[in-house]
Amino acid sequence: MTVNTEALDRQVHEEELGHDARRGGMDPALLGMMLFIASEVMFFAALFAAYFNAKATLPVFPPEGAEFIDAFKFPFLPIIMTVILLTSSLTMQLATMRIRRGDRTGLNRAVALTLILGLAFLVLWAWEYVLLLTEHDFGIDSGIYGTLFYTLTGFHGAHVIGGVIGLGVILSRGLAGQFTKRHHVAFEAVHYYWHFVDVVWVLLFLTIYLLK
Amino acid sequence: MGTAGAHAGTYVSRRSTLLEWLTTTDHKKIGVMYVVTAFTFFMIGGVLALGIRTELAVPGLQMIDEATYNQLFGMHAVMMIFLFVMPMTTGLANYIVPLQLGAADMSFPRINALSFWMLLVGAILIVSAFAFGGAPTGWTLYVPLSVRVQATGVDLLLLGLVVLGFSSIFGAINFLVTIFKMRAPGMGLLRMPMFTWTTLVTAVLLLFSLPVIAAGLIMIFIDRNYGGGFFDPAAGGSPILWQHIFWFFGHPEVYILILPAFGVISEILPVFSRKPLFGYKAFVIATAAIGALGFTVWAHHMFTTGAVFLPFFSFFTFLIAVPTGVKFFNWLATMWGGHLRFDTPMLYSVGFIALFLIGGLDGAFLAVVPFDFMVQDTYWVVSHIHYVLVAGAVFAIFAALFYWFPKMAGRRLSERLGKVQFWILFVGTNLAFFPQHMLGLDGMIRRIPDYSGNAGWTELNFISTIGAFLIAASVLPFLWNVFVTLRKPMEHESDPWDGNSLEWATTSPPAPWNCESLPVIRSERPWFDQKYPGVGHGPTPPTRPETEGASS
Amino acid sequence: MQASGGRGGRLARLALLPAAGLLLAACGVQPNNNPTSDSLGPSLFGETANGIGFPHDVVTTEGIASAGLYLPIFLIAVAIFILIEGLLLFMAWRFRRRDKDTGLPSQVHGHNKLEIIWTAIPALVVTVLFIGSTMVLIDVEATSEDPAVVVDVEGFQFGWTFKYMDPAAYDPVTDKYAETGIVIPFSPALPSAEDPAPVVQEAILPVDVPIRFRLNSLDVIHSFYVPAFFFKRDVIPGRTNEFEITIEQPGVYGGQCAEFCGLSHGRMFFTIRAVEQAEYEAWVAEKSGAAPTTAEAETGEAPEGDTEPGAEDETSEEAA
Numbered sequence A: 001m002t003v004n005t006e007a008l009d010r011q012v013h014e015e016e017l018g019h020d021a022r023r024g025g026m027d028p029a030l031l032g033m034m035l036f037i038a039s040e041v042m043f044f045a046a047l048f049a050a051y052f053n054a055k056a057t058l059p060v061f062p063p064e065g066a067e068f069i070d071a072f073k074f075p076f077l078p079i080i081m082t083v084i085l086l087t088s089s090l091t092m093q094l095a096t097m098r099i100r101r102g103d104r105t106g107l108n109r110a111v112a113l114t115l116i117l118g119l120a121f122l123v124l125w126a127w128e129y130v131l132l133l134t135e136h137d138f139g140i141d142s143g144i145y146g147t148l149f150y151t152l153t154g155f156h157g158a159h160v161i162g163g164v165i166g167l168g169v170i171l172s173r174g175l176a177g178q179f180t181k182r183h184h185v186a187f188e189a190v191h192y193y194w195h196f197v198d199v200v201w202v203l204l205f206l207t208i209y210l211l212k
Numbered sequence B: 001m002g003t004a005g006a007h008a009g010t011y012v013s014r015r016s017t018l019l020e021w022l023t024t025t026d027h028k029k030i031g032v033m034y035v036v037t038a039f040t041f042f043m044i045g046g047v048l049a050l051g052i053r054t055e056l057a058v059p060g061l062q063m064i065d066e067a068t069y070n071q072l073f074g075m076h077a078v079m080m081i082f083l084f085v086m087p088m089t090t091g092l093a094n095y096i097v098p099l100q101l102g103a104a105d106m107s108f109p110r111i112n113a114l115s116f117w118m119l120l121v122g123a124i125l126i127v128s129a130f131a132f133g134g135a136p137t138g139w140t141l142y143v144p145l146s147v148r149v150q151a152t153g154v155d156l157l158l159l160g161l162v163v164l165g166f167s168s169i170f171g172a173i174n175f176l177v178t179i180f181k182m183r184a185p186g187m188g189l190l191r192m193p194m195f196t197w198t199t200l201v202t203a204v205l206l207l208f209s210l211p212v213i214a215a216g217l218i219m220i221f222i223d224r225n226y227g228g229g230f231f232d233p234a235a236g237g238s239p240i241l242w243q244h245i246f247w248f249f250g251h252p253e254v255y256i257l258i259l260p261a262f263g264v265i266s267e268i269l270p271v272f273s274r275k276p277l278f279g280y281k282a283f284v285i286a287t288a289a290i291g292a293l294g295f296t297v298w299a300h301h302m303f304t305t306g307a308v309f310l311p312f313f314s315f316f317t318f319l320i321a322v323p324t325g326v327k328f329f330n331w332l333a334t335m336w337g338g339h340l341r342f343d344t345p346m347l348y349s350v351g352f353i354a355l356f357l358i359g360g361l362d363g364a365f366l367a368v369v370p371f372d373f374m375v376q377d378t379y380w381v382v383s384h385i386h387y388v389l390v391a392g393a394v395f396a397i398f399a400a401l402f403y404w405f406p407k408m409a410g411r412r413l414s415e416r417l418g419k420v421q422f423w424i425l426f427v428g429t430n431l432a433f434f435p436q437h438m439l440g441l442d443g444m445i446r447r448i449p450d451y452s453g454n455a456g457w458t459e460l461n462f463i464s465t466i467g468a469f470l471i472a473a474s475v476l477p478f479l480w481n482v483f484v485t486l487r488k489p490m491e492h493e494s495d496p497w498d499g500n501s502l503e504w505a506t507t508s509p510p511a512p513w514n515c516e517s518l519p520v521i522r523s524e525r526p527w528f529d530q531k532y533p534g535v536g537h538g539p540t541p542p543t544r545p546e547t548e549g550a551s552s
Numbered sequence C: 001m002q003a004s005g006g007r008g009g010r011l012a013r014l015a016l017l018p019a020a021g022l023l024l025a026a027c028g029v030q031p032n033n034n035p036t037s038d039s040l041g042p043s044l045f046g047e048t049a050n051g052i053g054f055p056h057d058v059v060t061t062e063g064i065a066s067a068g069l070y071l072p073i074f075l076i077a078v079a080i081f082i083l084i085e086g087l088l089l090f091m092a093w094r095f096r097r098r099d100k101d102t103g104l105p106s107q108v109h110g111h112n113k114l115e116i117i118w119t120a121i122p123a124l125v126v127t128v129l130f131i132g133s134t135m136v137l138i139d140v141e142a143t144s145e146d147p148a149v150v151v152d153v154e155g156f157q158f159g160w161t162f163k164y165m166d167p168a169a170y171d172p173v174t175d176k177y178a179e180t181g182i183v184i185p186f187s188p189a190l191p192s193a194e195d196p197a198p199v200v201q202e203a204i205l206p207v208d209v210p211i212r213f214r215l216n217s218l219d220v221i222h223s224f225y226v227p228a229f230f231f232k233r234d235v236i237p238g239r240t241n242e243f244e245i246t247i248e249q250p251g252v253y254g255g256q257c258a259e260f261c262g263l264s265h266g267r268m269f270f271t272i273r274a275v276e277q278a279e280y281e282a283w284v285a286e287k288s289g290a291a292p293t294t295a296e297a298e299t300g301e302a303p304e305g306d307t308e309p310g311a312e313d314e315t316s317e318e319a320a
């Protein structure tokens, strides 16, 4: 098929010209991931801007009718979630150290652990939503506070889902033995992404649950 | 390495099948699909503009009612900006940038294809808004109006724009990685052609502004459909917040539309003057400065809200005139003392300088806050928009199409038809948009379907409408030109304009792998240096290519 | 309408200059000016329509200061325009490629000194423009301690309510002035079969005293725009926008909503009639006497609907 030969030609040609691989520096896929994360930062920046705008302009915040979601009240969900995500960042870092040493089994274990922690976070995330919706009658339409709360945590949760899917992919590839000490770009990409999701959560935790 | 010239004409292209087009990941095919899609929407958006102008030709509501009119200008703008100019410059960059870099393709060919197909999905969503109550909000989608409008069309528009946004974010990442990672050996950042440079800065602007508007659009969507309160003052939200979000994107957006145009002009002027670009580094710095300043001026669209610190935004808005001025004067200096050849691409480039200037000066007026109080939301602004976008972006796009058509299609467009088209468009543009200055000064506001016969605006509006139809008429020779030219056999002229940059060093059209070998790259005009040894930047080329690292 | 003679008139004519050719071309084009009377279809405007046919004058102190900026900027723009278009034309003629031009022209890559010059000069020009315009801006934005007249303007889809407030009775807690009961409503009055020439409401205002407008919206964003004031300010829900003007010339000045606000945005008119102060006071007195809803004369705090006959010594008069 033409497509294949074209691709092959291109590859051979690139080898000749010394593109990509031989240029040194960051791998293109990783650079792409960094740029994507940069754009994600702007996305969350806009959401945070909305939050701080409301906080700065309203006489009382949260406005009357909505109660501040306190992290220090039973069942301490936000705090548990924070601990879980921070731990998952550590396990992800562990995975990186393992593969950089060429320890594939260690990589797979650490990734699996991260994946489980990610799933646990998602469960708690859903649980918190259920609690708020049913027991506190606090929904996305409960004024600006509800809208901000659900949009910010919702988009963060969606990103965790994305990260968990990414973890699943690299776990299966890791189990298939596709990563080596030298070649594990896909893993590195997910690794960056997971840390990013984590950092966003820490900021969320600080602004939404702590800063009154 | 042999000279690239030796390969000219060795690759004979074969007509691709439809399936090959649909499944392609070749940056050139994707580029062509972008260009064709974009031009289609130029014509649709233009027909909407003709609707606007016909209704405004004389006082009274002749053709359409208020409700219909209110959909026209927003849809017109959305199509022209998001479905015409942006895809057009993306398409051109898709085709040209890898060639100029001496690369075989984009860094992520499949993501490149994905971007294009997402564009189509977004376009379909936006067009379908027409069928679902339309989107009578203007392209600025100001809240609370756009939250309150009861029409599914608005939701479709929002979704379509979000999809387009992500298509462009992926595109921007692709361009950035390609530019950083796929430059041919020897091509340092400061040896890249200007069009590639403007594509780079544009991609940065896209990357940082689009996510913000995506978030904003989603907020409107939440307010509309899930009872959110982002923009509802009764719920504690803020209508002004949307304007900040929109213009934080919106102003960089206008430079996203114009920077590639600046790049095109900076490619064409040197070639047709047979001189190097005057002050290459100044161009690079000015481009970066415009990009950076573009993020500091958004609230000049909000001078009349009474909610922003006016002097700050006024100051930075003024400041943008400086790097733009540097470009202008360096363009003029590029032409100075050259051997100017007025083929159609050059004609359009000079026309661009002549008329974009008016739009730029209009902009400088608008930066004068007390004057903006008078003309904000009047036809003065409409005039500004169209001098920078029609006389600016559209002229540059036609310049680019005439300039690169021979590369893409292997044959030149007819010069005679091209010149006819240029002069009709030139006259039409001025007739359509110059009188709008006077209308604006006289207090005719925008986005109204009708005006009083007693206002004394009838003549000026009528002239403007005639101009609009001339613009439309100028498109016909172009369509005919493309049609006729494509029926002629290929000439396979690899370098019809005696060009400077690497895209002219390969066959026309280029082989799927782009080029067999590359000249030595010692300046931003590697192909020129090779053709005129001892004249340009580089000394007589050595036989072995330099290794990377000596540059950038 | 006013004869065009003020600064605004000059302003519009100046802009016309470069377009003289265009206008000549337009001679002889006389489209129908009176669309209601024939088959062109319905018009949104009657012949006695609200606030259109904007006067060319600029009639407020602030507006005159702002409009005064136009001429200097225009001249600078014309100078830049002539310089650049002149160079283009000159080069197109002087440097066009001739048959003898077979070689390459000298390959100049740049010239640092020149480039610095044409960075510095525009930088200087825009700095001057910035300083000049900001000084005017500060004057335009300035508000007085005690305005003579306070008008609360409420915008809504698709009309306006002008509420005359009592300038002496300001409540800092609610950030509101007390109502006087004088209310002028504007709604898109269309000429219809029953009412071919609907009564045109007018908001009467005195000349030569500072008038404070306080803008509020009941629904979406509108914009308060009077071309003769050379000014507009957005009318935003959940926010009070204030500004002050002093009208210098008696006359009728049309205003219109300038921010797109939905279906009938193009018909959101209002009309202001500026009159001598004595006439204004008489009007207020008449209004207060006739209006069933008049505010307490003394306190100015009486709620709407509180009828008080002899409330003729209106507080706003006293302040004026």
Ligand code: HEA
Pocket: B140, B254, B255, B257, B258, B300, B301, B303, B317, B318, B320, B321, B322, B324, B325, B326, B328, B356, B357, B359, B360, B361, B362, B363, B364, B366, B367, B368, B372, B375, B376, B377, B381, B384, B385, B388, B389, B392, B393, C080, C084, C121, C122, C123, C125, C126
């Ligand atoms: C390609 C698109 C494009 C470009 C390039 C620009 C360029 C500029 N624009 Fe424009 N603008 C728009 C598209 C664009 N704009 C659109 C679409 C809107 C309306 C949106 C809407 O409401 O729907 C708008 C609206 C708009 C406003 C808001 C108007 C209002 O609603 O009240 C303002 C206000 O400051 C402004 C200013 C400027 C300025 C100062 C520049 C400058 O970048 C121009 C700089 C160029 C020059 C000045 C000429 C060359 C310079 C020299 C020769 C040097 C010497 C010059 C001097 C010393 C002055 N623009």
Ligand code: HEA
Pocket: B042, B043, B044, B045, B046, B047, B049, B050, B052, B053, B073, B074, B076, B077, B080, B081, B085, B137, B138, B139, B140, B382, B385, B386, B389, B390, B393, B394, B432, B445, B446, B447, B448, B449, B464, B468, B471, B472, B473, B475, B476
């Ligand atoms: C890239 C951007 C772009 C482009 C290219 C154009 C192109 C044109 N625009 Fe547009 N315009 C905007 C961006 C653009 N515009 C924006 C951002 C707004 C503000 C919207 C808002 O308020 O929200 C606006 C608003 C706007 C208005 C103000 C509407 C209002 O406020 O009520 C008007 C009125 O004259 C107008 C006119 C035109 C005309 C006549 C053209 C012409 O140049 C179009 C010419 C093209 C064609 C005509 C199509 C091709 C021709 C054929 C296919 C030939 C065959 C067809 C026939 C002869 C029927 N535009």
Ligand code: CUA
Pocket: C155, C156, C157, C158, C221, C222, C223, C257, C258, C259, C260, C261, C262, C264, C265, C266, C268
């Ligand atoms: Cu109210 Cu436009």
Ligand SMILES: [Cu+2]
Pocket: B250, B251, B254, B297, B298, B300, B301
């Ligand atoms: Cu802008």
